[in-house]
Amino acid sequence: MARKPLTNPRKNASQNRSRATVDALIEATARILVREGFEKASTNRIAELAGVSVGSLYQYFPSKEALVAAVIDRHNQEIMRVVRAALAETIELPIEKAVRRLVAVAIEAHRIDPKLHPVLAEQIPRTGQLKDVEAFNREILSLVRAYLESRSELRKIDPELAAFACVSAIEAVAHNAVLNQADTLSDKMVRTLVDETTRMVVGYLR
Amino acid sequence: MARKPLTNPRKNASQNRSRATVDALIEATARILVREGFEKASTNRIAELAGVSVGSLYQYFPSKEALVAAVIDRHNQEIMRVVRAALAETIELPIEKAVRRLVAVAIEAHRIDPKLHPVLAEQIPRTGQLKDVEAFNREILSLVRAYLESRSELRKIDPELAAFACVSAIEAVAHNAVLNQADTLSDKMVRTLVDETTRMVVGYLR
Amino acid sequence: MARKPLTNPRKNASQNRSRATVDALIEATARILVREGFEKASTNRIAELAGVSVGSLYQYFPSKEALVAAVIDRHNQEIMRVVRAALAETIELPIEKAVRRLVAVAIEAHRIDPKLHPVLAEQIPRTGQLKDVEAFNREILSLVRAYLESRSELRKIDPELAAFACVSAIEAVAHNAVLNQADTLSDKMVRTLVDETTRMVVGYLR
Amino acid sequence: MARKPLTNPRKNASQNRSRATVDALIEATARILVREGFEKASTNRIAELAGVSVGSLYQYFPSKEALVAAVIDRHNQEIMRVVRAALAETIELPIEKAVRRLVAVAIEAHRIDPKLHPVLAEQIPRTGQLKDVEAFNREILSLVRAYLESRSELRKIDPELAAFACVSAIEAVAHNAVLNQADTLSDKMVRTLVDETTRMVVGYLR
DNA sequence: GATGAATGAGTTTTCATTCAT
DNA sequence: GATGAATGAAAACTCATTCAT
Numbered sequence: 001m002a003r004k005p006l007t008n009p010r011k012n013a014s015q016n017r018s019r020a021t022v023d024a025l026i027e028a029t030a031r032i033l034v035r036e037g038f039e040k041a042s043t044n045r046i047a048e049l050a051g052v053s054v055g056s057l058y059q060y061f062p063s064k065e066a067l068v069a070a071v072i073d074r075h076n077q078e079i080m081r082v083v084r085a086a087l088a089e090t091i092e093l094p095i096e097k098a099v100r101r102l103v104a105v106a107i108e109a110h111r112i113d114p115k116l117h118p119v120l121a122e123q124i125p126r127t128g129q130l131k132d133v134e135a136f137n138r139e140i141l142s143l144v145r146a147y148l149e150s151r152s153e154l155r156k157i158d159p160e161l162a163a164f165a166c167v168s169a170i171e172a173v174a175h176n177a178v179l180n181q182a183d184t185l186s187d188k189m190v191r192t193l194v195d196e197t198t199r200m201v202v203g204y205l206r
Numbered sequence: 207m208a209r210k211p212l213t214n215p216r217k218n219a220s221q222n223r224s225r226a227t228v229d230a231l232i233e234a235t236a237r238i239l240v241r242e243g244f245e246k247a248s249t250n251r252i253a254e255l256a257g258v259s260v261g262s263l264y265q266y267f268p269s270k271e272a273l274v275a276a277v278i279d280r281h282n283q284e285i286m287r288v289v290r291a292a293l294a295e296t297i298e299l300p301i302e303k304a305v306r307r308l309v310a311v312a313i314e315a316h317r318i319d320p321k322l323h324p325v326l327a328e329q330i331p332r333t334g335q336l337k338d339v340e341a342f343n344r345e346i347l348s349l350v351r352a353y354l355e356s357r358s359e360l361r362k363i364d365p366e367l368a369a370f371a372c373v374s375a376i377e378a379v380a381h382n383a384v385l386n387q388a389d390t391l392s393d394k395m396v397r398t399l400v401d402e403t404t405r406m407v408v409g410y411l412r
Numbered sequence: 413m414a415r416k417p418l419t420n421p422r423k424n425a426s427q428n429r430s431r432a433t434v435d436a437l438i439e440a441t442a443r444i445l446v447r448e449g450f451e452k453a454s455t456n457r458i459a460e461l462a463g464v465s466v467g468s469l470y471q472y473f474p475s476k477e478a479l480v481a482a483v484i485d486r487h488n489q490e491i492m493r494v495v496r497a498a499l500a501e502t503i504e505l506p507i508e509k510a511v512r513r514l515v516a517v518a519i520e521a522h523r524i525d526p527k528l529h530p531v532l533a534e535q536i537p538r539t540g541q542l543k544d545v546e547a548f549n550r551e552i553l554s555l556v557r558a559y560l561e562s563r564s565e566l567r568k569i570d571p572e573l574a575a576f577a578c579v580s581a582i583e584a585v586a587h588n589a590v591l592n593q594a595d596t597l598s599d600k601m602v603r604t605l606v607d608e609t610t611r612m613v614v615g616y617l618r
Numbered sequence: 619m620a621r622k623p624l625t626n627p628r629k630n631a632s633q634n635r636s637r638a639t640v641d642a643l644i645e646a647t648a649r650i651l652v653r654e655g656f657e658k659a660s661t662n663r664i665a666e667l668a669g670v671s672v673g674s675l676y677q678y679f680p681s682k683e684a685l686v687a688a689v690i691d692r693h694n695q696e697i698m699r700v701v702r703a704a705l706a707e708t709i710e711l712p713i714e715k716a717v718r719r720l721v722a723v724a725i726e727a728h729r730i731d732p733k734l735h736p737v738l739a740e741q742i743p744r745t746g747q748l749k750d751v752e753a754f755n756r757e758i759l760s761l762v763r764a765y766l767e768s769r770s771e772l773r774k775i776d777p778e779l780a781a782f783a784c785v786s787a788i789e790a791v792a793h794n795a796v797l798n799q800a801d802t803l804s805d806k807m808v809r810t811l812v813d814e815t816t817r818m819v820v821g822y823l824r
Numbered sequence: 825g826a827t828g829a830a831t832g833a834g835t836t837t838t839c840a841t842t843c844a845t
Numbered sequence: 846g847a848t849g850a851a852t853g854a855a856a857a858c859t860c861a862t863t864c865a866t
Contacts, residue, residue, distance in 0.1 A: 014846085017846095037328060037332055039245065042839050047849095053849055054840090054842095055842085055848050055849065056848075058842080063840080118324070118327045119328050121324045122244065122327070157402070158398070161398060161402050162402065164379075165379060165403055168378045168379045168381075168382040169379065171382075172374045172375055172381065173374040173375065176370070176377075177374075196368065197375075200406060200407070201406070204402075204409055223829065223830090248855080250855090260831090260859095261831055261858090263858095264857090264858060265828095265830075269857080430825095449740060449741075450740065454859080456860070464826080465826060465827045466828070466861090466862080467827050468825080476860095476861065530740050533736045533740070534656065534737055534739070538655060570810070573807075573810060573811065573814050576811070577791060577811070580787075580791045580793075580794040581815075583790055584786045584790020584791070584794075585787065587786075587790070588782070588785075604776070605782070608775070608779050608780065609787075612783055612819070612822035616818035616822070635850070635851090639850080660836080661837080662836085672836085672837080672852090673839080673851065674850075674851055676837065677850070677851075681836080682835095682836070
């Protein structure tokens with residue numbers, strides 16, 4: 001992805017410009033999807049908000065669907081980056097800390113453009129990206145499961161089910177916390193919520 | 207509202223006809239939303255599937271949005287009915303049974319047309335029904351909280367937060383169970399999942 | 413038109429009811445035409461304002477066009493009645509008084525539902541009532557012309573042209589007076605205007 | 619606004635194309651309004667007659683009403699141009715010639731697409747252009763009044779009323795001459811009519 | 825006769841996409 | 846490459862009219 005910056009300045013310039021246009025389009029699409037919903041998100045409007053012509057939009061994206069897919073992709077990448085980083089750190093921590101970290105990262109991940117979520121969720125089945133999301137979900141579940149299996153201090157339970165229950169619970173608390181109570185949720189309340197959720201999950205696993 | 211069938215036969219006939227038309231339209235809308243998404247749900251198609259003319263559609267619903275709002279309403283009513291009934295029974299049960307009942311009803315509620323959920327979710331902010339959903343959420347939270355406060359055998363925790371954590375956890379497990387794994391979820395697995403979730407929540411509360 | 417009132421009371425009752433319905437429909441149509449224009453004047457709306465069902469509307473008028481034609485007819489009748497009455501009186505008056513009377517009746521006639529005028533004007537060519545209006549115009553012109561010919565005190569001019577010029581001038585002053593300045597026209601101003609117009613026309617004819 | 623044709627050729631090209639499209643649409647609308655009335659003037663038909671797509675119509679006009687408003691505006695502009703030019707010349711002429719000129723220009727103005735007039739008249743109250751028309755009427759009245767005030771040879775009369783009466787009379791004769799008798803009006807008759815009307819008005823003013 | 829639910833052709837309007845400049 | 850005018854299929858919506866009750 002990173003090309004030699006000192007050579008090919010002309011080409012780089014235009015590559016940068018292209019990149020900037022693509023980014024602007026994705027960003028504009030995301031914004032309009034949030035503000036007005038999929039229905040009202042017309043390509044002309046998107047192009048206008050991105051500050052380019054419709055023609056240019058179609059230079060970079062073959063269809064509206066492709067644009068939306070790009071938004072989904074970008075959003076997924078961001079979430080995956082955050083979550084994967086956390087999971088990688090977590091693997092070595094003792095349960096208490098690990099769970100606390102998972103809860104925290106779940107909230108962090110849900111705070112990434114939370115209003116975009118439901119809009120994209122409806123489109124995912126239609127853009128063929130269900131596979132990606134499911135794969136990611138499986139990846140997380142399997143990492144958590146592996147972690148649980150590696151911890152001898154835990155009581156005997158089906159690690160598959162336990163992972164499922166834990167991940168669900170954590171994700172849900174994060175989801176509800178961010179989405180439903182977004183405005184009224186003070187930092188202190190978030191911390192308490194992290195404590196409680198951690199306690200619930202840890203209590204369950206031990 | 208319910209008139210004796212032998213009086214007002216004329217009016218009742220036409221009322222029934224109206225009612226049937228309205229129901230058919232809502233049903234058709236729900237079906238198309240599930241099958242093809244909001245985008246493809248054109249009023250002409252909806253009318254056709256409902257077996258009435260577009261004109262009739264607009265006789266009863268001033269816009270496509272109004273129709274979708276009606277679908278959301280109907281869906282919400284069904285869920286509320288199921289959940290309220292369960293909560294009413296639950297209030298007198300001991301914790302273990304109460305939680306088990308809540309988990310079960312959460313799954314039951316999520317099994318009501320689960321594919322409709324994400325489609326409606328996108329529309330709710332735009333149809334002005336957020337208030338309704340939020341009110342329902344608050345209602346549940348407050349009932350659960352009242353239950354927790356009434357139970358002396360529980361450890362000391364902020365009942366607000368505890369209720370929030372429990373309801374989130376339960377709801378999420380149900381949501382994930384029904385939505386993500388719908389096809390592969392055997393009855394036995396569901397039962398095990400109910401067990402696990404119950405254990406998690408009860409362990410947390412005691 | 414007047415049937416024996418004491419016999420056939422039943423039938424008369426229903427005839428009266430019919431008559432009332434027809435009148436209500438014509439009146440409702442006129443009102444809506446004024447308020448919202450031809451385009452927005454739907455038969456359903458008209459029926460509603462008239463307090464009857466659409467079905468009844470079509471019992472009495474075979475089409476929307478027929479309804480509008482009835483409105484035009486009623487309006488024309490009213491104007492004709494007023495104008496004819498005035499012309500009949502006028503024929504024997506000396507010029508000064510005759511002209512003054514014509515000016516007065518022109519204003520009176522234009523005050524009959526003045527906002528309805530432009531709306532009906534557009535429809536007249538399409539309802540086949542142009543003939544009626546033209547015939548009425550010719551009738552007036554010919555009466556005025558006959559009057560002018562009968563008055564020996566007038567200077568020699570082509571009575572056809574003179575009649576045309578006089579009627580036009582009178583009608584126009586009335587039209588502008590009523591339509592353009594409707595709100596701001598005090599009774600005193602109207603009287604002055606009648607004076608001026610009379611003077612103009614009389615001066616022209618002598 | 620007028621750019622040198624050799625600079626900005628690209629932009630000018632597209633500006634010209636736009637301008638041509640807009641003009642074609644206004645022209646097509648006017649034609650259809652005349653031929654078939656407001657009712658039958660559908661946007662698809664207008665676009666077709668203009669030789670462009672409906673999409674283009676809506677690129678330039680947000681609604682059918684806006685199109686009609688543009689037609690009204692164009693028509694008003696044309697009339698105003700003709701009338702203003704005549705009034706400017708008139709101001710220095712002696713009465714006889716001035717009145718003759720006004721009568722002539724009134725006829726000329728009414729000959730601009732006379733069938734369009736009644737159709738537009740109905741729409742004006744609904745397009746918010748009443749203000750424009752009224753302002754123009756006031757402008758004319760005030761110019762004529764100023765003229766009358768500047769002429770010492772006239773008898774003493776309220777110049778406001780005199781202007782009103784004269785303008786009305788002139789306008790009416792022109793209106794009736796053009797509209798009602800359009801087909802049968804020979805040039806000679808028109809000339810005689812101008813003579814007569816001039817005589818009437820001049821006689822009145824002296 | 826009266827009613828008003830139902831009809832569906834026809835209208836207005838939108839928007840993804842193309843293409844001449 | 847960029848532009849934005851143009852396209853036209855398809856969507857939302859209206860309304861004169863019919864007809865079962």
